[in-house]
Amino acid sequence: MPRPRTPHLFAARALTTAIGLATATLLAFVGLSPLPASAATTPDRLTSGQQLASGASLVATTSTHRLTMGADGDVTIRLGSGPVLWHTGTTGNPGARLVQQTSGALEVRSATGALLWSTGTASTGARSIIKPDGVLYTIDTAGRTAWRSTTNGPALKVGGTDxxxxxxxxxxxxxxxxxxxxxxxxxxxxxxxxxxxxxxxxxxxxxxxxxxxxxxxxxxxxxxxxxxxxxxxxxxxxxxxxxxxxxxxxxxxxxxxxxxxSPAAPVAKVPTVVQLPLPAPLPVTSGLGSSSGSSTSGSGTTGERTYGTVLARAAQYADPTSVVARAAQTARAAGRTADATLLDKIAGGGSARWLSTADGTSSVRTYAAAATAAGRTPVFVTYAIPDRDCGSHSAGGFTTSAEYDAWARAVAAGLVGSRAVVVVEPDALLQLDRCGNRTERLGMLSRSVDAYVAAGAEVYLDAASASSFGWSTAQLVDMAQRLRAAGVDRAAGFAVGVANFQRTEHEVAYGRYLSALLGGPAFVVDTSRNGNGPLAGPDGTVWCNPDGRALGARPAATGTGPYVANLWIKSLGLSDGTCNGGPAAGTYWEPYLLGLASRASW
Missing domain, CATH: 2.90.10.10 (Bulb-type lectin domain)
Structure with a gap:
C-alpha cells in the first residue's frame, strides 16, 4: 500500500516547480539557450556559448541602458526608450541573433547562420555584459576588458560596408x-x-x-x-x-x-591659360609705370635674365607670436597634444605680416627687426588702398589717395635696411574697374612700388589668380597692361594665387604667361592653402571657406626661371567671411585651420 504523502514532500515539490518556472521565465526574457542547472544566468550578460534571440534584450543592473537584438537584425543600445547610442549596423536581417561564441568573439548571425558582424575577440570563455554606463564589454576569464562597444561597432561589419x-x-x-x-x-x-x-x-x-x-x-x-x-x-x-x-x-x-x-560632383575646371603657348612680349610704351620712354619690344627670351630672390638666402620668417603660434601653445597647455602638433606645423611654415591703416613705420620696423634677428626674411602684404575689396567681406582702407601715399612712405621708412619682401595690395588690380577710380588707383600703386623699392625691398604686385576671370588671351593681356601701368617693370615682379586655392602648377602656368607678356619679370606663388586644389561647386569654384582644402608646399625659393619662390601669403587661420559656416572675415577659425594642416601631404 502506498505511503501517504507528507506536507514536507508537497512543499519540496512545489518549490522545485516554482524555481523551474522562474528559471524558464528568466531565460525567455533574455532569449538565452537553456543552460545546465549549475550555470548562473543574469539578465545583463551573455556568458560563453549563450545567445540573444531576435526581439530579446539585456538590461544593465543599475541603469535603464538596454541592449536589444532587434527584429530587423540590428543590435542597439539605448537609454530607456531614447535614441540609439550604439549599434552593430546589421539592419536588414530579420531573425538574426547575437551569439557569445566560446572562442570569445561576440557575433551577430543571420537566421541561416551567416556571419554578419563580429568583435573578432579571441579569448576562450569570455562573456559580454551591458553595464550601467551604457557600454557593452567583453570580459575575459581573468576579468580583463577584451573589447568594448564605445571604440568598436559597425566598422566590424562583415559585409555591406557601402x-x-x-x-x-x-x-x-x-x-x-x-x-x-x-x-x-x-x-x-x-x-x-x-x-x-x-x-x-x-x-x-x-x-x-x-x-x-x-x-x-x-x-x-x-x-x-x-x-x-x-x-x-x-x-x-x-x-x-x-x-x-x-x-x-x-x-x-x-x-x-x-x-x-546626390547630384553629380562638380568637376574643377583647368584654367584656360594652362593650355596656351607662351606669347610674344608686349611692346614697352611710354606712360605711367613704364621704365623708360622706349617703344621697342622686349627680347621675349626670359632665359637671358638672371633670377634671384632674398628668399634663397633667408627663408620666410615664421613669427613666434602669430595667432597660430599662440594657439599651439594654448592647445598644448590644455593637453590637446594632437591639435598642438598640427598648429605647430602651420606656425613653423612661415607667415606674412599684413599691413593695414593701423600700421606705420614703428610696427614695420619692429617686425622686420625680429625677422632679421631670426635670420629670416620678413614678408609684408600692404592692404590699405582706398575702397579696398569694393566694400565686400574685406572692406576698409584709407579714404583718400593722399592718406594712402603718406602711409606708403611711412611703411617704406620702416623697411629700410631689412631686405624684406613686399606683396602689394591683393585684388587691387583685379578689381581695377569694379571699385575706385582706375587712374587714381594705378597712380597710388605705382607710387607705393617706387617707395618700397627705394627702401631696398623686393616688391611683387598682386596679379590675381589663374582662375580669376577664366582669362581669355585678351584678358591676360589686360592684366599684363595693368601690371605695367602699376609699376611692375620697376619692381621684382608680381605675385599670383594670393589667398586662392588653385593648384601650384596652374598658378605657375599663369605666372609664366604674364611674365612672357611683360618681357620676363619674376613671380611668386601663394601656396598657403592650395594643397588639394580648388573645390568645384555647382555654381563654380567655391572661393570662400571651401571644405576639404589643405596646406600647400612650404615657403621656399624655387630657382626655376621667373618662378622664384613659394610663399605663405594668406594669413592662415583667418576666415574668408561669413560663408560655409565661417565667422566674420579676418576672425581666427581654428577648426578650419586644423583641417588644412591635417590634410597636408607633408
Missing part, C-alpha cells in the same frame, strides 16, 4: 564607403560625402549628436531626437542607401530602381 539597409542608421562618426568615396555622419551634425578627402556633397546640418537614418518608407534623413533636420523627401518602402565609388549616393528601391541620388 550601404545602409532600410531602417538603418549612421550614428555620429560612422560612415560607409566605396573606393575613395565616403559618406560620413559627422560629429558636428553634418552628413558629408567626400571623394579622396574632398567634400563633394553635404546636407549642411549642424547639430552635435545628430544621426542619419534610412526610414522604412524609403527616405534619407538627418535627425536629432524627434526633429528632422534634413530630408531627401523620397518615398519608396524598403529602399536602401548605397554609396558608389564615383562619389554619389543613391536610394535604391527593392526592385533596383534609383529613387533619389
Amino acid at each position: 550601404r545602409v539597409a532600410s531602417g538603418g542608421l549612421l550614428l555620429a562618426g560612422e560612415q560607409i564607403a566605396a573606393g575613395e568615396a565616403r559618406l560620413t555622419m559627422g560629429t558636428d551634425g553634418n552628413l558629408v560625402l567626400t571623394s579622396a578627402g574632398t567634400a563633394v556633397w553635404q546636407t549642411g546640418t549642424a547639430l552635435r549628436g545628430a544621426s542619419a537614418r534610412v526610414t522604412t518608407t524609403g527616405d534619407l534623413q538627418v535627425v536629432a531626437g524627434t526633429s528632422v533636420l534634413w530630408s531627401a523627401r523620397a518615398v519608396s518602402a524598403g529602399a536602401r542607401l548605397v554609396v558608389k565609388d564615383h562619389a554619389r549616393i543613391y536610394l535604391i528601391s527593392t526592385g533596383g530602381a534609383n529613387v533619389w541620388s
Whole structure:
C-alpha cells in the first residue's frame, strides 16, 4: 500500500516547480539557450556559448541602458526608450541573433547562420555584459576588458560596408564607403560625402549628436531626437542607401530602381591659360609705370635674365607670436597634444605680416627687426588702398589717395635696411574697374612700388589668380597692361594665387604667361592653402571657406626661371567671411585651420 504523502514532500515539490518556472521565465526574457542547472544566468550578460534571440534584450543592473537584438537584425543600445547610442549596423536581417561564441568573439548571425558582424575577440570563455554606463564589454576569464562597444561597432561589419539597409542608421562618426568615396555622419551634425578627402556633397546640418537614418518608407534623413533636420523627401518602402565609388549616393528601391541620388560632383575646371603657348612680349610704351620712354619690344627670351630672390638666402620668417603660434601653445597647455602638433606645423611654415591703416613705420620696423634677428626674411602684404575689396567681406582702407601715399612712405621708412619682401595690395588690380577710380588707383600703386623699392625691398604686385576671370588671351593681356601701368617693370615682379586655392602648377602656368607678356619679370606663388586644389561647386569654384582644402608646399625659393619662390601669403587661420559656416572675415577659425594642416601631404 502506498505511503501517504507528507506536507514536507508537497512543499519540496512545489518549490522545485516554482524555481523551474522562474528559471524558464528568466531565460525567455533574455532569449538565452537553456543552460545546465549549475550555470548562473543574469539578465545583463551573455556568458560563453549563450545567445540573444531576435526581439530579446539585456538590461544593465543599475541603469535603464538596454541592449536589444532587434527584429530587423540590428543590435542597439539605448537609454530607456531614447535614441540609439550604439549599434552593430546589421539592419536588414530579420531573425538574426547575437551569439557569445566560446572562442570569445561576440557575433551577430543571420537566421541561416551567416556571419554578419563580429568583435573578432579571441579569448576562450569570455562573456559580454551591458553595464550601467551604457557600454557593452567583453570580459575575459581573468576579468580583463577584451573589447568594448564605445571604440568598436559597425566598422566590424562583415559585409555591406557601402550601404545602409532600410531602417538603418549612421550614428555620429560612422560612415560607409566605396573606393575613395565616403559618406560620413559627422560629429558636428553634418552628413558629408567626400571623394579622396574632398567634400563633394553635404546636407549642411549642424547639430552635435545628430544621426542619419534610412526610414522604412524609403527616405534619407538627418535627425536629432524627434526633429528632422534634413530630408531627401523620397518615398519608396524598403529602399536602401548605397554609396558608389564615383562619389554619389543613391536610394535604391527593392526592385533596383534609383529613387533619389546626390547630384553629380562638380568637376574643377583647368584654367584656360594652362593650355596656351607662351606669347610674344608686349611692346614697352611710354606712360605711367613704364621704365623708360622706349617703344621697342622686349627680347621675349626670359632665359637671358638672371633670377634671384632674398628668399634663397633667408627663408620666410615664421613669427613666434602669430595667432597660430599662440594657439599651439594654448592647445598644448590644455593637453590637446594632437591639435598642438598640427598648429605647430602651420606656425613653423612661415607667415606674412599684413599691413593695414593701423600700421606705420614703428610696427614695420619692429617686425622686420625680429625677422632679421631670426635670420629670416620678413614678408609684408600692404592692404590699405582706398575702397579696398569694393566694400565686400574685406572692406576698409584709407579714404583718400593722399592718406594712402603718406602711409606708403611711412611703411617704406620702416623697411629700410631689412631686405624684406613686399606683396602689394591683393585684388587691387583685379578689381581695377569694379571699385575706385582706375587712374587714381594705378597712380597710388605705382607710387607705393617706387617707395618700397627705394627702401631696398623686393616688391611683387598682386596679379590675381589663374582662375580669376577664366582669362581669355585678351584678358591676360589686360592684366599684363595693368601690371605695367602699376609699376611692375620697376619692381621684382608680381605675385599670383594670393589667398586662392588653385593648384601650384596652374598658378605657375599663369605666372609664366604674364611674365612672357611683360618681357620676363619674376613671380611668386601663394601656396598657403592650395594643397588639394580648388573645390568645384555647382555654381563654380567655391572661393570662400571651401571644405576639404589643405596646406600647400612650404615657403621656399624655387630657382626655376621667373618662378622664384613659394610663399605663405594668406594669413592662415583667418576666415574668408561669413560663408560655409565661417565667422566674420579676418576672425581666427581654428577648426578650419586644423583641417588644412591635417590634410597636408607633408
